[in-house]
Amino acid sequence: MALIPAARLAPPPNTSPPPTPSPAERPQAMTTAVAIEVRRLTFAYSGGSNVLTDVSFSVSPGERIALLGPSGAGKSTLLLHLNALLPDPPPADFETDSAGVLIDGLPATAQNANPIRRRVGLLFQNPEDQLFGSTVGRDVAFGPLNLGLDAAEVQARVEQALNDVGLDEFADRDTVRLSLGERKRACLAGVLACQPGCLVLDEPFANLDPRGRRRLSDILTLFNGTLLLATHDLDAVRELADRILVLDDGRLCADGPTDTILQDKQLLTQHGLVA
Amino acid sequence: MADPISSPPRVLSAAAFLKLAASLGIVLLGCSLSWDSWPAAGALLAVTFAALAFAGFTLKALARRLALFLPVITLVAISIPLSQGFTASWMQLAGTVIIRGAVSFLAGLWLIRVLPFDSLLSTLYALRLPAVVVASLAMMHRYLFVLWEETSRLRIARKARCLGRQNRIAQWMAGIGMVGMLVIRSLDRGHRIHRAMLARGWDGHIRPWP
Numbered sequence: 001m002a003l004i005p006a007a008r009l010a011p012p013p014n015t016s017p018p019p020t021p022s023p024a025e026r027p028q029a030m031t032t033a034v035a036i037e038v039r040r041l042t043f044a045y046s047g048g049s050n051v052l053t054d055v056s057f058s059v060s061p062g063e064r065i066a067l068l069g070p071s072g073a074g075k076s077t078l079l080l081h082l083n084a085l086l087p088d089p090p091p092a093d094f095e096t097d098s099a100g101v102l103i104d105g106l107p108a109t110a111q112n113a114n115p116i117r118r119r120v121g122l123l124f125q126n127p128e129d130q131l132f133g134s135t136v137g138r139d140v141a142f143g144p145l146n147l148g149l150d151a152a153e154v155q156a157r158v159e160q161a162l163n164d165v166g167l168d169e170f171a172d173r174d175t176v177r178l179s180l181g182e183r184k185r186a187c188l189a190g191v192l193a194c195q196p197g198c199l200v201l202d203e204p205f206a207n208l209d210p211r212g213r214r215r216l217s218d219i220l221t222l223f224n225g226t227l228l229l230a231t232h233d234l235d236a237v238r239e240l241a242d243r244i245l246v247l248d249d250g251r252l253c254a255d256g257p258t259d260t261i262l263q264d265k266q267l268l269t270q271h272g273l274v275a
Numbered sequence: 276m277a278d279p280i281s282s283p284p285r286v287l288s289a290a291a292f293l294k295l296a297a298s299l300g301i302v303l304l305g306c307s308l309s310w311d312s313w314p315a316a317g318a319l320l321a322v323t324f325a326a327l328a329f330a331g332f333t334l335k336a337l338a339r340r341l342a343l344f345l346p347v348i349t350l351v352a353i354s355i356p357l358s359q360g361f362t363a364s365w366m367q368l369a370g371t372v373i374i375r376g377a378v379s380f381l382a383g384l385w386l387i388r389v390l391p392f393d394s395l396l397s398t399l400y401a402l403r404l405p406a407v408v409v410a411s412l413a414m415m416h417r418y419l420f421v422l423w424e425e426t427s428r429l430r431i432a433r434k435a436r437c438l439g440r441q442n443r444i445a446q447w448m449a450g451i452g453m454v455g456m457l458v459i460r461s462l463d464r465g466h467r468i469h470r471a472m473l474a475r476g477w478d479g480h481i482r483p484w485p
Contacts, residue, residue: 085474117474122471122474124467124471128421132471132472133484134413140459143475145484146475146477146480154484170391176420180330194475199476
């Protein structure tokens with residue numbers, strides 16, 4: 001399978017945060033931005049009850065989606081499915097319209113795991129789970145090395161990704177000696193170095209201080225591929241997402257434009273998204 | 276197995292190699308000594324202490340580490356006569372084990388002090404240690420710190436809820452529970468790390484990066 005050309009970040013931000021571009025102003029998503037389709041997905045962990053029940057939605061290439069829901073709603077499980085990291089759901093097939101997950105038309109099964117993971121970059125909630133290299137540079141190189149790139153290309157990708165997240169000087173830094181915000185950005189660099197067409201982020205703003213949150217938000221604003229963001233941070237949602245999916249108790253409860261959903265106080269209260 | 280296309284060259288740093296060789300030399304020399312050759316052992320210990328002092332190790336820091344190490348090696352030394360019987364030379368045998376252990380421990384401390392772990396890994400890789408071993412060592416080092424942080428958090432959380440003095444047995448019981456909790460959390464974390472590796476295209480092959 002040939003490597004997909006990647007959706008790239010625009011040049012690094014200036015010192016002041018750039019204004020968030022509207023969907024019309026944002027650079028057009030490249031043809032490489034990834035489409036996602038989830039069809040009637042139902043999933044339960046072994047011996048447990050359903051974590052996801054009959055979830056269906058589709059995401060166009062270049063769309064920016066926020067996935068909202070209370071803790072335990074099934075958001076992380078859904079994101080793992082988008083990276084073919086959970087036991088195969090029933091095979092998806094466009095022709096027969098059966099249930100499952102499709103990434104750029106490919107069923108997200110173990111058989112297609114490699115092409116799926118080249119298209120979709122997943123940022124995990126806890127940076128300790130994702131930052132396993134001894135230095136930042138080594139960790140960021142992990143994905144490009146697995147793509148089978150030569151040493152020069154790996155080096156170029158590491159430098160570019162670290163530059164994208166503002167960690168240019170951190171390549172030789174021990175991963176133990178990073179702040180939480182730096183760890184999160186290093187993790188994001190590791191994902192960006194694989195140049196995915198879609199970024200899937202699980203609670204990227206959790207536990208970040210306002211400056212760390214601002215920096216991460218700026219980086220994500222400049223990403224022009226498909227973006228799917230699970231978060232409780234409604235300010236970040238306003239800033240980054242054009243559309244919101246609300247998941248509660250494993251079911252998709254709402255799907256609509258960001259402004260419409262965020263103005264529906266009753267909906268937000270009902271699903272525990274505002275106090 | 277490393278991918279031949281993406282494996283970086285194995286470049287050996289002379290300084291790092293000398294430090295590693297010196298440390299291994301001290302260990303080998305220490306292990307060749309017995310109780311009878313105590314003057315040579317004393318000289319070797321003196322050299323090692325001097326090297327540690329030059330490396331910036333304070334006496335207090337050294338004493339703290341030895342206080343952790345010596346009881347363990349003493350127990351190991353005593354376990355031999357306990358299992359094989361107290362012969363006439365049991366003290367010499369136990370003394371030899373303690374000397375060898377102490378020299379090796381001090382040489383290891385010195386190596387850690389003068390050679391950052393990252394450089395040690397690069398040196399081992401340059402010396403053609405299999406990539407999978409180097410990667411395993413790197414991950415072990417990385418997650419020892421994570422585990423230590425987790426242990427500290429659990430201890431603080433336990434202290435915060437200990438509103439009176441606990442007797443020794445209660446402390447041990449709580450400690451055992453904490454160890455159990457750490458094992459479960461570590462297994463869970465291992466599962467999540469495996470997923471994170473898969474998410475970045477890991478296919479079971481280790482491809483190191485210098």
